[in-house]
Amino acid sequence: MAEAVSTPSRAEVANPFANAFRQAIYAGLVSFGLFVLFIGLKTDQNIRNELVVVQRWGLLALVVAVTMVGRFIFVAFVQPALERRKAAKVVTTTQVAAPGFIRRNFNPIAITLLFIYPVAMVLLFGFQGSLKWVDNFGIQILIYVMLAWGLNIVVGLAGLLDLGYVAFYAVGAYAYALLGTHFGWSFWILLPAAGIMAAFWGVILGFPVLRLRGDYLAIVTLAFGEIIRLVLINWREVTNGSAGISGIPKVSFFGLMSFNVSDPTYISKVLGIAQSGAYYKIFLYYLILLLALLTAFVTIRLRRMPVGRAWEALREDEIACRSLGINTTTTKLTAFATGAMFGGFAGSFFAARQGFVSPESFVFLESAMVLAIVVLGGMGSLTGIAVAAVVMIGGTEALREMQFLKYIFGPDFTPELYRMLLFGCAMVLVMVWKPRGFVGSREPTAFLHERKAISASFTKEGHG
Amino acid sequence: MDTVSDMNKPILSVEHLSMKFGGLVAIGDLSFQARRGEITALIGPNGAGKTTVFNCITGFYKPSEGMIRMTGRSGDEFLLERMPDFRITAHAKVARTFQNIRLFSGMTLLENLLVAQHNTLMRASGYTILGLLGIGGYRKASAESVEKAEFWLEKTELIDRADDPAGDLPYGAQRRLEIARAMCTEPELLCLDEPAAGLNPRESLALNTLLNDIKENTGTSILLIEHDMSVVMQISDHVVVLEYGRKISDGHPEVVKQDPRVIAAYLGVDDEEVVEVLTAVGDDHVIEELDVEPDPDQGPAASSSMMAGPISETIGHSGENEGEVVKVSPQASKALEYDELQAARQKKAKAASAGTKATARAKASPKPAAKAKTAKPAEKPALTGPAKAPAGKAAAEPKKLSNTLAAPRGGTPDKLILIKGIGPVNERKLNEHGIYHFDQIAAWKKADIQAAEAYLAFDGRIAREDWIGQAKALAKAAKPAAKGGRRK
Numbered sequence: 001m002a003e004a005v006s007t008p009s010r011a012e013v014a015n016p017f018a019n020a021f022r023q024a025i026y027a028g029l030v031s032f033g034l035f036v037l038f039i040g041l042k043t044d045q046n047i048r049n050e051l052v053v054v055q056r057w058g059l060l061a062l063v064v065a066v067t068m069v070g071r072f073i074f075v076a077f078v079q080p081a082l083e084r085r086k087a088a089k090v091v092t093t094t095q096v097a098a099p100g101f102i103r104r105n106f107n108p109i110a111i112t113l114l115f116i117y118p119v120a121m122v123l124l125f126g127f128q129g130s131l132k133w134v135d136n137f138g139i140q141i142l143i144y145v146m147l148a149w150g151l152n153i154v155v156g157l158a159g160l161l162d163l164g165y166v167a168f169y170a171v172g173a174y175a176y177a178l179l180g181t182h183f184g185w186s187f188w189i190l191l192p193a194a195g196i197m198a199a200f201w202g203v204i205l206g207f208p209v210l211r212l213r214g215d216y217l218a219i220v221t222l223a224f225g226e227i228i229r230l231v232l233i234n235w236r237e238v239t240n241g242s243a244g245i246s247g248i249p250k251v252s253f254f255g256l257m258s259f260n261v262s263d264p265t266y267i268s269k270v271l272g273i274a275q276s277g278a279y280y281k282i283f284l285y286y287l288i289l290l291l292a293l294l295t296a297f298v299t300i301r302l303r304r305m306p307v308g309r310a311w312e313a314l315r316e317d318e319i320a321c322r323s324l325g326i327n328t329t330t331t332k333l334t335a336f337a338t339g340a341m342f343g344g345f346a347g348s349f350f351a352a353r354q355g356f357v358s359p360e361s362f363v364f365l366e367s368a369m370v371l372a373i374v375v376l377g378g379m380g381s382l383t384g385i386a387v388a389a390v391v392m393i394g395g396t397e398a399l400r401e402m403q404f405l406k407y408i409f410g411p412d413f414t415p416e417l418y419r420m421l422l423f424g425c426a427m428v429l430v431m432v433w434k435p436r437g438f439v440g441s442r443e444p445t446a447f448l449h450e451r452k453a454i455s456a457s458f459t460k461e462g463h464g
Numbered sequence: 465m466d467t468v469s470d471m472n473k474p475i476l477s478v479e480h481l482s483m484k485f486g487g488l489v490a491i492g493d494l495s496f497q498a499r500r501g502e503i504t505a506l507i508g509p510n511g512a513g514k515t516t517v518f519n520c521i522t523g524f525y526k527p528s529e530g531m532i533r534m535t536g537r538s539g540d541e542f543l544l545e546r547m548p549d550f551r552i553t554a555h556a557k558v559a560r561t562f563q564n565i566r567l568f569s570g571m572t573l574l575e576n577l578l579v580a581q582h583n584t585l586m587r588a589s590g591y592t593i594l595g596l597l598g599i600g601g602y603r604k605a606s607a608e609s610v611e612k613a614e615f616w617l618e619k620t621e622l623i624d625r626a627d628d629p630a631g632d633l634p635y636g637a638q639r640r641l642e643i644a645r646a647m648c649t650e651p652e653l654l655c656l657d658e659p660a661a662g663l664n665p666r667e668s669l670a671l672n673t674l675l676n677d678i679k680e681n682t683g684t685s686i687l688l689i690e691h692d693m694s695v696v697m698q699i700s701d702h703v704v705v706l707e708y709g710r711k712i713s714d715g716h717p718e719v720v721k722q723d724p725r726v727i728a729a730y731l732g733v734d735d736e737e738v739v740e741v742l743t744a745v746g747d748d749h750v751i752e753e754l755d756v757e758p759d760p761d762q763g764p765a766a767s768s769s770m771m772a773g774p775i776s777e778t779i780g781h782s783g784e785n786e787g788e789v790v791k792v793s794p795q796a797s798k799a800l801e802y803d804e805l806q807a808a809r810q811k812k813a814k815a816a817s818a819g820t821k822a823t824a825r826a827k828a829s830p831k832p833a834a835k836a837k838t839a840k841p842a843e844k845p846a847l848t849g850p851a852k853a854p855a856g857k858a859a860a861e862p863k864k865l866s867n868t869l870a871a872p873r874g875g876t877p878d879k880l881i882l883i884k885g886i887g888p889v890n891e892r893k894l895n896e897h898g899i900y901h902f903d904q905i906a907a908w909k910k911a912d913i914q915a916a917e918a919y920l921a922f923d924g925r926i927a928r929e930d931w932i933g934q935a936k937a938l939a940k941a942a943k944p945a946a947k948g949g950r951r952k
Contacts, residue, residue, distance in 0.1 A: 298596070305602075306578075306585035307592045309571075313579040316568035323522065323560050324580045324649055325553030334592075444572045446610065448617075448626040452572075458631035459570030 020076035027071035032064050039063055107383060114289055118282045127278040135281045136397055139288055139353060143346055145389040146292040148373040149382060150342030153299060155371065156379035157308065158335035159315030159461060161218040163367055164205070164225025168198040168340035170232060170362035172347025177245040177357045178238065187251040191348050198344025199337040201228075206336035210329055225367055232359040244358025250280065251287065251352045259283065284353050291349060295342045296382050302338070304445045311335050312380075312445075316460050369393075372423070376430050378437025379461065387438050388430075395422060473535045475500040475653055475685045476521070476558075481530035483516050483709070490516040491709040494530070498653070498702070503679055503686040505696045505717070508706035509729055514689040515563060517706070518657055521687070522560045523549030534558060537652055537683070554583050559651035561642040563658045563689075569631025573622055573641055576630050577613035580648035585609055616644040620674065636667040640674065647678065653685050654678065660692040665881075668692060672699050697721065697888055705729065867907055868898025878902050883934045885926075902939035908932055 040060040046052050102109060117138060121130035147169060154162045175194040179185050185193075209220045232239045239245065252258040257267045259280040268275045302308040310331045313321050321328055351357045373392055377385030396419040405415050434440060440456030474497035483491040491513045498504040506514050519525040521532055521544060532544040534556045542556035552558050568576050578585070588605030589595025595602035617623040620640040625633065630641060639659055646654055659675070660668045676699055678684055690696045696703060696717060703720040705713040707729040713720045720726055872878075877900035880891040894916075899905060908916070913926050926932075 301596055302592070305589055305592050305595050306582045309575060309579050310582055312571060312575075313568050316570055317566050319524075320562070320566035320568065321579075322524075322550045323553060323562070323566070324582060324645070325550050325559075326579070326582045327550050327554075442570060444575055444627065446574050446578060447572065448574055448610070448614065448623075450627055452627050454570055454572065454629045458629040 016076050016080055020072045023075045024068040024072035028064050028068040031067040032060070035060055035063050110383075110386070111293070115286075118285050122278070122282070127276045131278055131281055134278070134285050136400075137394060138285045139281070140397060141389055141393045142285070142288040142292050143350060143353075144370065144373060144393045145386050146288065146295050146346045146349075147343060147370045148377065148385045148389055149292065149295045149299060150339050150346065151370050152339075152374050152380065152382070152385055153302070153311070153342070154335050154339035155374050156381075156385075157299075157303070157315065158311040158332065160332060160335060161214070161221070162336075162339070163218050163222035163364075163371065164228070165221075165339070165343055165370055166362045166364070166367040167205070167225040167228035168202060168343030169347040169350065169366065170228050170359070171198045171201050171340075172344030173351040173357045173361070174232065174239065174245070174347075175344065176348035176351040177248045180249045180351070181245060181247060184249065186255065187249070187348070187352055188254060191345060194348035195341040195344040198347065199341040202336040202338075202340025203333050205340075206333040210332055222364065222367075225362075225364060229359050229362050232362070239359075242359055244356055244360075246356040248351050248355050248357065250355070251284065253283065284349075288349055288353075291345055295345075298338075298342075299382060307331065307334055309445060369423075372427060376427060376437055378434075378439035378441075378456075380442055380459075381437070381439035384437050384439030391426065392423065395419075395426065473500070474498060475535055476687065477533045477535075478517070478521070479531045479533070481517070481520060481532060482528045483513070483520055483525060484528045489709055491520070491527075491706075494706070494709065494711055496704045496711060496714055498685060498687050500535075500685050501679065501683060502701040503675060503688065503699050504702045504704065505700035506687065506689045506704050506706065507691070507696055508712075511708075512706040512729075513709035514706055515657055516709070518560065518655055518687075518689060520545065521552075522558060522655060523547055523552040534653065553649055553651070557650065557652040558655060559646035559649045559653075560655040561639075561646050561657055561659060563661065565635075565638045565642055567630040567638055567642060567645070570629055572627050573617060573630055573633070574610070574613050574626045576641060576645050577616060577648045578609055580645045581609045581612065583649075612648060616647055619677070620644045621670075636663050639663065639667075639671070643674065643678075647682070647684070651684055653687060656686060656688040656690075658689050658691060660690055660695045663692075668695060669881075671695065675699055693888065867904050867912070869900055869904070870898065872900035878938070880905070882938055883931055885931060885934075902935040905931055905935035906939050 040056060042054045042056055044052055044054050118130065118134050121133040121138075124130070125133065147165070150168075151162065151165045154160050154165070172194040175197045176187070176190045179190050179193065180187070205221065205224050209217050212220055233242050235241075250259050252265075253267070256265065257270050258265045259267060266275075267273075267279050299308075303312070310321065310326050311334075313324075313326065314328060314331055314335075318328055321331070350361070354361075369392070373388045374385055376392065377383075377388030396416075399415040399419055399422065402415045406413050430438070436456035441453035442456070442459050443453060444451060476498040477495075478497070479495050481491055481494045482489065494513075494517065496504075506517060508514050516525065520527045523544060527545050530545065534542040534544050536542065536557060542552075544552055544556060544558070547556065553560075568579060571579070585602070585605055586592070588600070589602040590600050594600040614623065614626070617626050620637075620643065622633075622637060622641055622644065625637070630638065633641060639662070643654075643656065643659060646656075656675075660671055663671060672695060675686060675688075679686055679699075688695075688700070700717050703713070703715065703717045704711060705720055705723070705726045712725045712729055713723040715723075872895075877895055880886050880894055880899070880902070881888055883902075883905070886894070894900075894905075897916075899916075908926075908931075913932075917926055
């Protein structure tokens with residue numbers, strides 16, 4: 001229907017209401033034609049199991065009326081408003097408005113807010129009430145932020161499409177789970193160990209796929225992710241198969257305070273405060289926040305180092321890289337290893353937080369989710385990726401909270417089940433609105449006179 | 465090893481290089497040398513295998529046979545055919561540019577040049593680890609690398625756009641940036657694959673200046689593939705001509721330009737035609753005589769069709785016209801032959817340097833043994849063919865230019881190509897007629913213009929393009945510039 005008014009004639013502009021009325025009539029006719037069989041007639045079974053036709057003229061009338069009203073409002077009010085805005089925009093483009101205070105200081109403000117977030121939640125909801133907000137929202141989102149920042153090194157900077165990133169997450173999680181339960185080693189030793197282990201597997205994956213590009217690389221990395229998961233399922237002697245590993249030790253505060261109620265160094269005993277499960281969650285929140293910030297810090301530092309520039313150069317043009325004496329093999333491997341290492345960190349944190357790991361946590365969907373966050377956020381942009389993680393993960397978590405939807409769609413309605421629908425819609429919308437992600441522009445790593453963001457039209461996505 | 469003898473060694477010697485793609489022989493038994501501190505040009509018709517040679521030298525292809533030896537300034541020798549591509553740049557110090565520009569378009573100009581200094585910076589940053597921790601001299605090395613990038617940005621006149629993405633630059637600037645990027649790897653040998661492709665004459669001139677500057681001030685030797693003859697002839701010290709993957713000529717540009725085999729290769733003379741014309745003409749005496757004194761007018765660019773457009777200064781364009789000349793009937797050919805002989809005799813008396821030139825050429829073109837057989841017959845008709853038309857004209861119309869000089873004043877002729885409409889070929893022709901300076905052209909009268917037009921096979925172009933006016937302006941501008949130049 002939108003095509004019908006794409007070129008409004010002079011008369012239509014002069015009298016928008018007449019035009020809107022006509023449009024509404026057309027829309028009503030079309031919707032009547034469409035819905036007369038869909039809604040107006042319904043086949044049903046009666047008490048004697050006979051097929052009967054139920055007539056629902058009232059509902060049909062309602063739907064058609066809603067369509068007509070909607071069309072009328074759109075043509076009469078929304079469209080002129082949009083056009084006015086467009087015209088206003090054209091006029092004002094000459095003077096580039098300086099970005100506002102929030103925009104200029106987005107990163108420090110965001111980090112400050114993240115640090116005071118658990119405190120604010122505790123103050124608002126009390127210890128018990130804050131659990132949900134700190135754990136389900138805070139920690140969950142930050143894990144994905146960290147994973148996406150890790151994957152960003154591989155996909156966003158080096159331009160190597162990796163669909164099996166969850167494998168490194170799994171390696172990190174199982175490294176901590178196995179070594180922690182069998183040997184009782186501390187999280188603080190196993191965190192770097194898990195990172196190194198994952199980096200090692202990153203190199204293992206890197207070697208065979210060095211020669212692959214684009215789709216081929218994506219398929220092989222996808223297969224790698226599945227291999228790791230299947231090994232976890234089938235290697236029962238070590239991984240306990242699909243039953244998973246439980247009783248993974250909790251993280252302690254550098255051995256000074258523990259979060260096990262039975263321990264003599266339990267936090268409430270040491271500090272002399274009331275017992276609560278929220279302490280551990282808040283501690284974990286700060287832990288993952290610091291880990292994520294470490295990832296960001298290292299990524300920012302690396303981008304200004306020769307290896308980071310080489311990654312981006314590799315994304316732009318591999319052959320030119322080689323003509324400049326850059327060893328593309330090691331450059332790709334370092335990208336895989338670095339990305340995998342952060343995945344491993346996140347994995348070991350995940351195991352410590354859950355206290356239980358099983359192969360079910362490391363399905364392809366997780367890889368896809370993380371990749372979607374990276375793409376949605378804008379490849380290479382840390383801020384954009386963090387925002388995308390909040391939108392995607394926070395959005396799906398928020399669905400759980402929307403219990404009011406039950407009053408609309410009936411008591412059988414479970415909003416969580418619609419998260420993939422939301423996920424898909426969000427991706428389509430963002431990609432239509434901003435094809436290169438929330439932050440499509442690229443920040444140069446060095447500048448002579450002034451730092452200018454580079455438009456997405458110049459940067460390449462990489463091709464393998 | 466004493467460095468003196470090393471410096472005299474060729475920086476790059478390609479020996480018996482062959483490259484086969486399946487059944488296709490892209491390069492067959494190619495040997496040539498590029499001397500240190502010189503600009504060596506690799507020319508040849510399309511598909512002659514020039515870029516393949518480049519890809520072999522820079523390691524992008526592994527040659528089927530042969531040896532490519534690179535001798536570094538320190539005396540180290542590298543066998544390039546055995547090294548992976550990135551090591552050739554990193555260790556043997558060979559940098560290259562690409563025919564279709566390959567910049568990092570999403571990175572700023574500065575970043576492009578910093579990426580080129582990857583290996584230096586990697587070492588300075590302790591292979592990232594020390595740099596990440598902030599230990600060691602990475603900060604200093606980083607500042608130095610920015611300085612170096614700035615230096616090359618200034619050289620290539622791109623400093624104002626240092627913070628713009630490379631993909632945003634106009635075409636000519638992208639070419640310059642690619643050269644700057646290659647130079648940031650501190651190469652000893654810079655391989656340029658058609659650096660002047662797609663440049664306008666002004667940019668092309670600036671490129672010549674840049675390349676000469678690189679040659680003189682950095683000690684980097686240059687190997688370049690080029691189609692634009694104005695670039696090749698003006699700046700190269702040594703030209704190697706390829707055809708169908710084989711070397712057909714090798715030597716000083718002036719010599720190569722007059723090499724009949726080169727002309728034949730560029731003009732597309734078929735072997736059958738060669739034999740036919742040879743038998744038709746048949747006069748060994750004539751051929752010999754012409755061989756001794758190659759008619760300067762026979763240069764491939766001398767056809768009038770080429771002069772029609774300002775960009776058509778490349779040899780390749782003149783194909784059809786010269787081809788016709790070769791195919792003239794035996795009778796006509798003989799008649800023209802006579803005219804030509806007359807013209808050649810006249811010139812012989814005039815040009816004192818001709819004899820020495822010819823001997824130099826004879827020495828400078830060592831032919832591959834396999835090629836010699838086919839090359840001999842090709843020589844003769846190619847020489848006689850293209851030479852006919854212009855030579856005949858020149859003989860029929862004696863020169864009437866009034867203000868000729870025997871030699872350029874002060875030994876250096878003005879760059880006549882700065883006048884729009886005069887290409888390198890015309891410049892050479894004018895020089896032969898004693899026109900070396902702008903003020904000479906500026907002083908031309910009607911009769912002179914007519915004479916020049918007749919000689920250059922132009923009709924009314926001199927007036928149309930206002931050579932006189934241009935020359936006046938340039939002569940005026942040249943005076944202070946020349947003074948400034950001398951002061952330097």
